Amino acid sequence: MQSKSPAEQVKENSRQLRGTLAEALRDATSTHFSDTDAQILKFHGSYQQDDRDRRAERRKAGLDKDWIFMIRTKTPGGRLSAAQYLALDRLAETVGNGTLRITTRQGVQLHGIRKTDLRRAVSEIITSGILTWGACGDVVRNTLATPVPNADPIYLELQELASDLGQIFLSRSRAYSEVWIDGEPLPLGEGGPTEEEPIYGATYLPRKFKIGIALPPRNDIDVFSNDLGLVAHANVQGVEGYTLLVGGGHGMTHGLRQTQPHLAEPLFYVPKERVREAAVALVTVQRDYGNREDRKRARLKYLLLDRGIDWLRREVAARLSFAPEAPRPFSFTTVADPLGWHEQGDGKLFLGLFIENGRILDRPGFRLRQALRQIALDFGFPLRLTANGNLFLAQIPRERKAQLAELLSEYGISAAPPKSATRSLGHACVALPTCGLSLAESERVFPSLMEKIDRILEELGLQDEPILIRMSGCPNGCSRPYNADLSFVGRAPGKYAFFAGGSLAGDRLAGLEKRSVGFEEIPEIVRGTLTAFARERLPEEGFSQYWARTRPRGPLPSPDQFHEEAAEPKVVASA
Numbered sequence: 001m002q003s004k005s006p007a008e009q010v011k012e013n014s015r016q017l018r019g020t021l022a023e024a025l026r027d028a029t030s031t032h033f034s035d036t037d038a039q040i041l042k043f044h045g046s047y048q049q050d051d052r053d054r055r056a057e058r059r060k061a062g063l064d065k066d067w068i069f070m071i072r073t074k075t076p077g078g079r080l081s082a083a084q085y086l087a088l089d090r091l092a093e094t095v096g097n098g099t100l101r102i103t104t105r106q107g108v109q110l111h112g113i114r115k116t117d118l119r120r121a122v123s124e125i126i127t128s129g130i131l132t133w134g135a136c137g138d139v140v141r142n143t144l145a146t147p148v149p150n151a152d153p154i155y156l157e158l159q160e161l162a163s164d165l166g167q168i169f170l171s172r173s174r175a176y177s178e179v180w181i182d183g184e185p186l187p188l189g190e191g192g193p194t195e196e197e198p199i200y201g202a203t204y205l206p207r208k209f210k211i212g213i214a215l216p217p218r219n220d221i222d223v224f225s226n227d228l229g230l231v232a233h234a235n236v237q238g239v240e241g242y243t244l245l246v247g248g249g250h251g252m253t254h255g256l257r258q259t260q261p262h263l264a265e266p267l268f269y270v271p272k273e274r275v276r277e278a279a280v281a282l283v284t285v286q287r288d289y290g291n292r293e294d295r296k297r298a299r300l301k302y303l304l305l306d307r308g309i310d311w312l313r314r315e316v317a318a319r320l321s322f323a324p325e326a327p328r329p330f331s332f333t334t335v336a337d338p339l340g341w342h343e344q345g346d347g348k349l350f351l352g353l354f355i356e357n358g359r360i361l362d363r364p365g366f367r368l369r370q371a372l373r374q375i376a377l378d379f380g381f382p383l384r385l386t387a388n389g390n391l392f393l394a395q396i397p398r399e400r401k402a403q404l405a406e407l408l409s410e411y412g413i414s415a416a417p418p419k420s421a422t423r424s425l426g427h428a429c430v431a432l433p434t435c436g437l438s439l440a441e442s443e444r445v446f447p448s449l450m451e452k453i454d455r456i457l458e459e460l461g462l463q464d465e466p467i468l469i470r471m472s473g474c475p476n477g478c479s480r481p482y483n484a485d486l487s488f489v490g491r492a493p494g495k496y497a498f499f500a501g502g503s504l505a506g507d508r509l510a511g512l513e514k515r516s517v518g519f520e521e522i523p524e525i526v527r528g529t530l531t532a533f534a535r536e537r538l539p540e541e542g543f544s545q546y547w548a549r550t551r552p553r554g555p556l557p558s559p560d561q562f563h564e565e566a567a568e569p570k571v572v573a574s575a
Contacts, residue, residue, distance in 0.1 A: 004203075008292050010039045011138065011203045016173035016195060017043045025119050025179070032067040032115060043139065043204075044176060045132025046071045046118065053433040069113045070434060071121055074135040077145035077162035078106030078385030082376040085383055087128035089373050091121050092360075100369070101430060102358035104480060105142045105210070106221075106385045107135055111434050122180045129187045133176040138205045140169035140283060144212035144221040147384035148338060149394035151346035154234045157272075158213050161230075165211055165279060171204075172197055199283060206290030207298035209283060210249075212387075213242075219332035219506045221387045224248050224263040225480050227300040228282055230275060231330050241271040243327045244278060246312060247304035250477030253296060254491060257559045261482035262301040263509055265309055266327035267316065274322055281319035285312065332505040336425055336466065337390045339417035341401070349396040351404070354418055357428050357443045358389025371411035379404065389427055420454050421466040425504075427480075431473025431490065438473035440490030445519060446471050452523040460534045467530075467543045468504050471496075482510050482562070485543050486526065494519050499562075500529065501551060503544040511553050511561045 004012075011017075019040035024033050033041060038048040050065035058066060073088070080088075088108055092100050097112030113121055122132055135142055145162035148155060173195055177183050197204070213230045214223035223229035229245035248264030270278045282300075289307075291298045304312055317324055339352040355368070362369045375381065375393065379400065384392040396404060405415050418424045429435070431442030449471070457463045470484040475497075481487030483502035487510060491497050498517050499510040517525060537546045553561060 003293050005293055005295050007295055008203055010036055014040050016175055018175040021179045028116060043137030045135035049434050049436055051433050069118055071110045071113060071132055072135040073107045074131045074142045075107050076143045076166040077159040078147045080383040082380040084128045084130055086376050087124060091124060095121050100360040102355055102385050102389045104387050104478060106144055106387055107142050119180060126181055134171060138207055139171060140209045140211060144387055146215045146220055147386050147392060149344055149350045149384055149392050151344045154238055157239050158215060158232060162213055168276060171200060199280060201287060205287055206292045207295060209286060216330045217333040219335050220337055222335055222480055222506045224506055225250055226264060228279060229264045233328055239272050241269055242275050243269045243330060247301040249299045249301045250480055250482050252475050252562060254475050255563055257563055259296055260559045260562050261509055267313055268324035269328045270324050277320060281316045285315050332507060334504050335506045337386045337388050339424055349398060349401060351393045351396060351415055353391045354424055355390050356447055365412045367411040368413055371408055371413050374407060420457050420463045422457055422469060423450055423454055425466055426450050426469045428471040429473055429479040435473060437476055438490060439492055440473050440496060442471045442473035449522060453526055456527050456530060460530055462530060462534060465543060466504055484510060488522060491516050498525060501547050509557045511566050512564060513566050515565055
């Protein structure tokens with residue numbers, strides 16, 4: 001019998017995720033929640049944070065932290081109507097910090113909200129038809145699905161599956177509606193009139209659980225990074241079924257060998273009519289067997305690593321009413337989003353807009369937030385959020401293309417992708433000043449870093465070469481750094497671990513190259529790496545293939561791969 005972690009006790013005693021949130025929200029004299037309520041608040045879609053830029057000055061003045069809150073939406077498949085986007089935009093203006101952040105799970109984050117405005121913000125989001133319930137916490141998080149607004153029924157079917165799974169794994173507790181909208185029914189349904197949790201039980205899941213749905217050959221939702229990845233197999237008639245991938249996850253702790261990133265492994269294939277049943281079976285296995293004693297090893301990937309894929313396959317199959325088949329083959333070529341103008345397939349167009357690090361903001365000469373607000377007001381086009389932090393505007397009639405392009409130009413926004421293929425792929429997590437876990441800067445320094453890398457790429461004639469570069473402020477890896485070609489993971493202020501060897505398709509893990517490098521050293525490290533690539537590559541060889549050929553690491557993955565520096569590579573003769 002496992003002993004329970006403190007977090008498990010909090011969930012068990014939370015009165016089905018109520019805690020004393022309602023009472024605390026009514027207390028206008030306090031600026032933050034108790035530690036216990038702050039843990040419960042996560043299930044409702046909000047994190048208690050503070051402005052870390054002000055910590056030192058406030059501590060010196062004998063003041064408490066400058067408490068603020070982040071709210072995260074749960075939008076399966078990244079779908080938003082224009083009206084819903086406008087509701088989020090208004091909140092960013094009136095109670096947030098003036099920006100919106102597209103997350104790597106196709107949601108939106110609002111930052112800088114005060115406790116006194118928290119209830120208003122969540123209730124207005126609910127009224128717009130969006131939930132924040134389950135966007136955080138030890139439950140199934142927002143379900144990803146390829147967001148490309150292609151009119152092909154296959155794409156629509158994957159989006160509908162994401163919505164269905166979102167409803168299936170929605171907590172049945174009435175706590176959410178009681179706390180935020182006085183017990184009124186939720187616009188999207190509460191999952192039934194009973195408070196029983198048939199899937200989650202009394203203590204919910206041991207840790208967060210992530211599901212993503214991908215359609216080869218484009219791995220635009222990083223399917224291998226999910227606890228459950230669903231790879232669609234389709235023909236001209238539509239989706240036939242799915243190969244289930246299990247045990248993905250990026251989080252780890254520097255130097256702690258019992259923690260490591262892991263890419264999801266094939267479990268089995270199921271026909272599309274059975275995929276919901278299979279998803280429930282896997283989630284309940286994690287509920288029953290996941291580690292509730294050590295939260296650092298509570299994700300499904302550790303259950304897989306400890307017991308093996310054969311054990312997991314048998315345990316899940318035993319909960320099914322049918323016999324699953326062996327996994328079917330598939331392959332991916334890229335994690336990239338299709339940016340720029342594209343045909344939808346029904347006579348209309350969609351536009352893929354590059355949003356640097358997913359941050360929607362206004363600055364002099366670049367008024368992205370104002371532009372998107374005006375587009376929503378004037379055109380009403382539906383939106384899709386991508387796992388790379390970009391945005392699609394869909395259902396654009398051909399005759400309105402020029403008008404839309406002109407509006408974007410007025411606000412300083414280009415409809416074209418960035419000038420380098422590498423820039424269009426790069427991504428950084430939020431990090432400072434709002435994330436309480438961040439050890440180093442990420443989002444705020446990544447644009448200047450990528451400008452320097454762009455110049456290096458141009459010097460080497462590699463501006464058209466897609467190289468996946470990601471940065472994270474801490475080893476929890478929210479920007480998914482461990483399957484990137486090159487990545488930099490925060491260790492301390494201004495210091496980063498350098499990883500290399502992932503892939504453009506997202507199907508290979510990187511390894512630790514240097515334990516600690518200064519931020520100012522990164523451009524020259526990248527220059528040296530890319531210079532060797534330009535010199536040693538074979539004809540038509542991309543960076544991911546070059547690295548795999550010249551830097552073999554042996555069987556993958558192993559814990560040492562992420563905690564021990566790689567040996568110096570052997571010299572490779574030029575082709």
